[in-house]
Amino acid sequence: MEYTFDVTMEPDTMRRFLLRHSYGRPTGILGLLISLAALVYLVVRWNGLAGQERILIGALASVFTVVNPLLLCLRAGKQVKNNPYYEKPITYKMAEEGIITSQGEEQVITPWKDIRRVVVMRKAAAVYTSSIHAFLFPFASMGDQKDEIIAYIKEHTA
Secondary structure (H helix, E strand, O other), rough: OEEEEEEEOOHHHHHHHHHHHHHHHHHHHHHHHHHHHHHHHHHHHHOOOOOHHHHHHHHHHHHHHHHHHHHHHHHHHHHHHOHHOOOEEEEEEEOOEEEEEEOOOOEEEOOHOOEEEEOOOOOEEEEEEOOEEEEEEHHHHHHHHEEEEEEEEHHHOO
């Protein structure tokens, strides 16, 4: 059995992926915990802190809770808009030999043995070929075959 679908990358899909990718790792979780701890410290010790200390601790509290998510959202939009790879739809074909990616005349086969892990999110699946590179498959692009395609991918990567 083979499955084929086209993906037109949307900034919202990329944004969700980047947030999940960044905050789903130990370093992202640790950064979030540090920011939350700084926020709790700021609230509890507010009256005992000098103005500069409040600003410094407030900045630390906002790094992973406000600043980084905003930067990731901006980066997602720029990445989709400015990367020529996303200008045209990308066709993905799930076949016995692997994931066949094509766009125009170009075609690349990624063998199943090169897939490191599959992460199913709320609106998309990320199929990682390295710790930082992944195919991003929005469920909307898969249509009614979403569950079958995800099962097929998991079956070939188990």
